[in-house]
Amino acid sequence: MRILLVPNTTNARSVDAAVQAAAWLTIQGYEPILVSEDAGACGLGSYGVSRSELGEPQLVVSLGGDGTILKTVHTLGDLDVPIMGVNLGRLGFLSGADGDHLIEALTAALAGEVKVERRQLLQTHIDIGGRRAGTYRALNEVFVGRGGGSRTVELEVTVNGTRVGRYLADGVIIATPTGSTAYALSAGGPVVAPDVRGMVLVPVAPHTMSARPMVLSPSDHVEIICPNPLRGDACVTIDGDQVPCRRMLDSVSVSLSDHEVSLLRMNGRDFYDVLSETFIRD
Numbered sequence: 001m002r003i004l005l006v007p008n009t010t011n012a013r014s015v016d017a018a019v020q021a022a023a024w025l026t027i028q029g030y031e032p033i034l035v036s037e038d039a040g041a042c043g044l045g046s047y048g049v050s051r052s053e054l055g056e057p058q059l060v061v062s063l064g065g066d067g068t069i070l071k072t073v074h075t076l077g078d079l080d081v082p083i084m085g086v087n088l089g090r091l092g093f094l095s096g097a098d099g100d101h102l103i104e105a106l107t108a109a110l111a112g113e114v115k116v117e118r119r120q121l122l123q124t125h126i127d128i129g130g131r132r133a134g135t136y137r138a139l140n141e142v143f144v145g146r147g148g149g150s151r152t153v154e155l156e157v158t159v160n161g162t163r164v165g166r167y168l169a170d171g172v173i174i175a176t177p178t179g180s181t182a183y184a185l186s187a188g189g190p191v192v193a194p195d196v197r198g199m200v201l202v203p204v205a206p207h208t209m210s211a212r213p214m215v216l217s218p219s220d221h222v223e224i225i226c227p228n229p230l231r232g233d234a235c236v237t238i239d240g241d242q243v244p245c246r247r248m249l250d251s252v253s254v255s256l257s258d259h260e261v262s263l264l265r266m267n268g269r270d271f272y273d274v275l276s277e278t279f280i281r282d
Contacts, residue, residue, distance in 0.1 A: 001110075002031045004057040004081070006072040008064030009041035014088045017063045017102055018042045024103060030110075033057070035075060057081050059109055063099075065089020066182075070239045073121075073139045073261055082116065082262040084109040093181055093278050096265035105266055114264040119178045119194055120218075123257035126236055126243065127250040136238045137257055140179030144224045144252050145171015145204060147235035147245055152207065154231035158223045159201075159216060168231065169206040174199055174222055174254045181275070189213040193271055199256065222254040 003025055007018040018034065022044055025032040032047055033039075039048030054075075062072040062085045069085045076083075085095035086105050092098075096114065097105035108114050122138040136142075146153050155172050157165045165172075175184040177192040180200050185191060189202035190213060197218040203211040216222070226232030226249055235245035236252055 001059070002033060002055060002057045004054065004060040005032055005034050005038075005047075006060060006062045006064075006068060006075060007034070007038055007042055008068045008071075008089065009038055011064055011088060013099065014063045014068070015042045017086065017088055017099060019044065021061060021063065021102060021106060022047055024106065028110075051075070054079070059084065061086060061106065061109070062095075063088055065092050066094045067240070069094045069263075070139055074137075074239070078259065080259070080262065082109070082264050084114070084264040091278065093274060094178070094263060096263060097267070108266045109264055114266045117194060117263045117265060119261045119263055120176045120197065121257040121259055121261060122174060122176055122199070122254055123259075124236070124238065125253040127253075128247050130250065134243060136243070137259065138179070138239045139176065139261060140182045140239050141173050141175035141184060142252070142254050143171055143173050143183065143204070143237040144234055144249075145169065145237075146233065147242060149233055151233070152205075152231065153234040154226065154228040155234065156225050156227045157201065158225075159214075159220050161223075164201075164214065165203065165211060166227065167203050167206045167208070167211060169211075170204040171234065172224060173202040173204060175202065176200075176256075181279075184213075190215065191275065195271075197256070199254070218256050220255070224252045224254075225250070 008014040022032040036048035060083045062069045087095035088099040124136045126133045173184045177194045180192040184202045187202045187204045199216040201214040232248045236243045
């Protein structure tokens, strides 16, 4: 059985965990692999494969925090492989196990003694200069707004062809329920349980007293345009990674993807346990 390890190579604890996991899996008769760049950074060159040679691993182990899980999802692309997130970072809201129990987490995941959570993804089409510039998937959110500049942007948002807002703002977030506890939460959006199907639309720092976050249905289609060329220098950020924005956007279209992600969780911890531990302060 082939097991893909995805570490945060800038986190020494994560690198150590990758070395430990690779050794333990090998002894147990499994085939651990890492993407070549990660393998080199962890001193595990013999376990490295190119992205084109990943094949279809039976399990992926994400060793880090929430950012490493996002990295893992984008590394997998269209592959529908269960992901066990082992928290070795700061937040770890998406992780299913704690880093102090790495071998226990591996054992439970391989034995199928874990809870499987299906998480929705967003599908985003970006049009620039009258043509399709790219298609992307996001586990957390799509942000359309100002990039490195200091000026606010002007954005017009439609849902299923009906205009629902025109904002002079830092930008607009479209988030999944999973992403409702990320950037959207910081911008004043609602917390949405991950098994609720739909999306959240949150204006970021709008220059108005009437803008409100919206919860959208799973069949809704969102389109964002820049109606004012003088305030149209918006960029698109997918799960924290900015898409190159050298020209003015024609439109950004966002809807739920047909593809979903499976996150594994152990120890019986549910969404509200993790929510309380992560965000509720005494």
